[in-house]
Amino acid sequence: LAELPLLLAERHGLTRPARHAVELEEPLGRLLGWPAPAGFWEAEILPARSVEYQTAWLDRLFAESDLLWLGCGPKLATLAFPDLLDLLRTESAAPEPPLPANGRYPFDDLLAGTDSRTLNDALWASAWAGLVSNDSFSALRHGAATDFTLPRLDESRRPSRSRWRASRPSGGNWYRLPAVEPPPDALDALERDKDRVRLVIERWGVLCRELLARELP
Numbered sequence: 430l431a432e433l434p435l436l437l438a439e440r441h442g443l444t445r446p447a448r449h450a451v452e453l454e455e456p457l458g459r460l461l462g463w464p465a466p467a468g469f470w471e472a473e474i475l476p477a478r479s480v481e482y483q484t485a486w487l488d489r490l491f492a493e494s495d496l497l498w499l500g501c502g503p504k505l506a507t508l509a510f511p512d513l514l515d516l517l518r519t520e521s522a523a524p525e526p527p528l529p530a531n532g533r534y535p536f537d538d539l540l541a542g543t544d545s546r547t548l549n550d551a552l553w554a555s556a557w558a559g560l561v562s563n564d565s566f567s568a569l570r571h572g573a574a575t576d577f578t579l580p581r582l583d584e585s586r587r588p589s590r591s592r593w594r595a596s597r598p599s600g601g602n603w604y605r606l607p608a609v610e611p612p613p614d615a616l617d618a619l620e621r622d623k624d625r626v627r628l629v630i631e632r633w634g635v636l637c638r639e640l641l642a643r644e645l646p
Contacts (some may be wrong), residue, residue, distance in 0.1 A: 433635070440634050442478045450486035453479060457490070459632050460508065462517050464645055467506040468573030487566050498569050499606070500556040501645055504577065506569060511607075516625050517645055520609050523558035527551040533564060533602035546579045552603060553577045559609075565601025 438444055442456030456478045465474060476482040490496050499509050499517060509517060527548060528539050539548055553572065555561040563569070612618040633640050 436635070437633065446477075447479045447486075450489045453486055454490070457508065461632075462507055462509055462513055462628055462645065463632065463643070464501045464505045464507050467500075467504050467569055467577075470506065470508070471570060471573075484566075484570065491564070491566050497562050497564075498566060499562060500553075500559055503557050505557070507645075513628070514606060515610060516621060516628060518559045518606075518609050519646075520611070521558040521560060523555060523560055524551075526555040526561045526605055528561065528603055528605060530605055533604040535602050539603065549577075549579045559606065561603055561605050563601040563603050567600035568603075571600065 435444075441459055447453040447456065453475065457475070460474070471482070471484060471487065475487065479486070495510050497509060497511065498506050499514070501507050501517065507517065527543070528534055536545075536548070536552075539552075543551075552561060556563075612621050629636060629641065629644055
């Protein structure tokens with residue numbers, strides 16, 4: 430038991446911090462599907478696994494791979510690849526997302542018929558329900574910095590370009606994630622559960638109740 434913390438630290442790259450984006454792939458791969466407060470990814474989790482973490486590293490991984498971020502509860506997010514989505518999500522009763530079923534759309538293209546604050550709130554509500562995402566991590570980064578809200582413009586003051594920029598979420602294109610498909614039969618459901626077990630075993634190497642309590646349901 431005394432050696433367990435060091436075992437976990439070594440498995441997660443805390444004893445061999447990454448020096449560039451490529452070296453971040455292995456420790457980041459162990460965290461796929463693990464939920465954390467959205468702002469913690471770049472404030473705590475990735476810096477702990479890097480010599481000197483740079484936001485450009487994660488932006489590069491998003492640009493060069495199918496890596497995506499997935500909302501998994503209010504202001505909670507994880508990182509994943511598309512083939513893991515069926516393992517990490519359940520059917521949601523959230524309202525219909527405020528964007529078309531196909532395609533990727535910058536924020537301004539979705540503004541027709543609504544205002545920035547209403548659209549922003551609707552997009553994040555859909556994101557936390559696991560229904561939509563953004564193809565850039567900068568949207569999550571900017572959202573965490575502003576608590577996922579938009580400031581109200583003070584109409585008594587003269588507008589400026591910087592204030593207009595502050596009233597828009599930053600960067601990327603929003604898109605719908607594929608719908609959750611239930612397993613067609615009991616055998617497929619069992620195989621999906623096996624894949625979930627493999628995912629957490631790959632993450633921790635050894636399982637106990639305390640570690641599983643920090644996983645998605």
